[in-house]
Amino acid sequence: MIEQSIYQNARKKPPGPPSFPIIGCFPQMSTNPLQFLTNSAREYGGVVHLGSIGPQQLYLIADPDCVKYVLQENPQNYTKGENFQDMKLVIGEGLVISEGESWRSQRRLMQPSFHRQQIAAMVNDMTQLTAEMVERWQKIPPGATLDISVEMLVLTQKILLKTTLSIDADSDTSELIQAWNTIYKFLSDRLWAIIKPPINFPTPKNRQFKQAINTLCTVANNIIQQRKQGNHTAHDILSMFMNTQDESGGGLSDQQLHDQIVGLFSAGFETSAVTLGWIWYLLSKYPTVERQLQAELATVLAGRTPTFEDLPHLKYTKMVVQEAMRLYPGAWVYARNNLADDLIGGYHIPAGSMLLFSPFVTHRLPAFWDNPEGFDPERFTPERSVDRPRYAYFPFGGGQRQCLGDIFAITEIQLIVAMVCQRFRLNLLPEHPVECQPLLTLQTRKGILMTLQPRTEVDNVKLSTQKTLLTLNSEF
Numbered sequence: 001m002i003e004q005s006i007y008q009n010a011r012k013k014p015p016g017p018p019s020f021p022i023i024g025c026f027p028q029m030s031t032n033p034l035q036f037l038t039n040s041a042r043e044y045g046g047v048v049h050l051g052s053i054g055p056q057q058l059y060l061i062a063d064p065d066c067v068k069y070v071l072q073e074n075p076q077n078y079t080k081g082e083n084f085q086d087m088k089l090v091i092g093e094g095l096v097i098s099e100g101e102s103w104r105s106q107r108r109l110m111q112p113s114f115h116r117q118q119i120a121a122m123v124n125d126m127t128q129l130t131a132e133m134v135e136r137w138q139k140i141p142p143g144a145t146l147d148i149s150v151e152m153l154v155l156t157q158k159i160l161l162k163t164t165l166s167i168d169a170d171s172d173t174s175e176l177i178q179a180w181n182t183i184y185k186f187l188s189d190r191l192w193a194i195i196k197p198p199i200n201f202p203t204p205k206n207r208q209f210k211q212a213i214n215t216l217c218t219v220a221n222n223i224i225q226q227r228k229q230g231n232h233t234a235h236d237i238l239s240m241f242m243n244t245q246d247e248s249g250g251g252l253s254d255q256q257l258h259d260q261i262v263g264l265f266s267a268g269f270e271t272s273a274v275t276l277g278w279i280w281y282l283l284s285k286y287p288t289v290e291r292q293l294q295a296e297l298a299t300v301l302a303g304r305t306p307t308f309e310d311l312p313h314l315k316y317t318k319m320v321v322q323e324a325m326r327l328y329p330g331a332w333v334y335a336r337n338n339l340a341d342d343l344i345g346g347y348h349i350p351a352g353s354m355l356l357f358s359p360f361v362t363h364r365l366p367a368f369w370d371n372p373e374g375f376d377p378e379r380f381t382p383e384r385s386v387d388r389p390r391y392a393y394f395p396f397g398g399g400q401r402q403c404l405g406d407i408f409a410i411t412e413i414q415l416i417v418a419m420v421c422q423r424f425r426l427n428l429l430p431e432h433p434v435e436c437q438p439l440l441t442l443q444t445r446k447g448i449l450m451t452l453q454p455r456t457e458v459d460n461v462k463l464s465t466q467k468t469l470l471t472l473n474s475e476f
Helices: 002-010 026-031 033-044 064-073 081-091 100-114 116-120 123-137 148-165 174-191 204-228 237-243 254-267 270-285 287-300 308-313 315-327 406-423 457-475
Strands: 047-053 056-061 145-147 334-338 342-344 347-349 354-357 424-428 436-438 442-444 449-454
Touching: 026 033, 026 047, 033 047, 033 056, 033 436, 056 064, 064 342, 064 354, 081 174, 081 204, 081 254, 100 116, 100 237, 100 254, 116 406, 123 148, 123 406, 145 148, 148 237, 148 254, 148 270, 148 406, 174 204, 174 254, 204 237, 204 254, 237 254, 254 270, 270 287, 270 315, 270 406, 270 424, 270 442, 287 315, 287 406, 308 315, 308 406, 315 406, 406 424
Parallel strands: 056 354
Antiparallel strands: 047 056, 145 449, 334 354, 342 347, 424 449, 436 442
């Protein structure tokens, strides 16, 4: 009797919203995925059954301890599997998609290229390209409108191309960028499509997608071959990849180099650009936060260009970035398939299920975040973070497959925020609606239209004085 009770408990099914046969909760989810998944977690708990898509069961894993279990404590039972089949056509068997020993080998070889000292060497490129954008902005007539999401995308593309492949900002990259835009739109359209024609089927969109992949791959291969022939000497990520070796003296093959470079291009600028767009939106909506940010910049930098050594002193700036990534994580959802039956949060999860993890959802759970919809950077102070579960916040994923470029991204974003905020206030166009559009990354549906308000030296002096007074008051 006791054994039967234990067995029944082990087969306990998680609760969830009403679903349809064959298509599960897909209609509700595709209409407004952010709201539907957030409401589901708040109503049904940390493990939610979302019905079945065909023969496959679908679950939302929102509780931080359950997220930790899958990503960190039992990762060997979970693969990216079929969730990345379309993307695999773009980036091959690179680090983002590979599994098992292939993944471990690539990770060991690539990890040194993303150590802090290597990122520090890229800071000059980041600040130089940001300075060029700021200089261009200074020539824009007052009151002119910019789509700041486009501006950030162009900037992060330039930074990635320079730091990864030593492609200068004045180089013609239009063919490369257009190819990526075609790929991104194609994959985003398929994300919420109920009917997905096989990619080998010769539709116009499929042909455009394949042509774009060919363009991307050709550019990557040409650059790699030029480097191997010694036609170009550079100190960038590609060079580090080419020079790295494992214990046996082996390195990345030409195909692996190709897959890593295409993978970096595919994942290395979209999420940073999206995060920056949301930061400017939030600072415009929360002027008190913006004033405190500017006060810190005036005190620490006094108008000069930030360096890598300045970053630890820009504590409030980093908290602004962290809080923006809590509310609007660029990578808003992940997926895994389990190889064997598992027990998560006390619920039975059958083998072959698809599990969704959404930082957007978990970052908004009231059980772990006071006023979860509010923008409060100081929630990331050490005092307020100490008791928070590790996976209540995971904008870069977690466990052994945590994003390898997390330090690169945080460094880049923090520098850009510091440099832009020293020169401008960005004001949201009041009549322009800003709505989330959850594609491969958390985009905005109609962009983020803003006007630029140049800052003056008088502003900087006032803010520096304000920061000094705040410090003195806190000491008495």
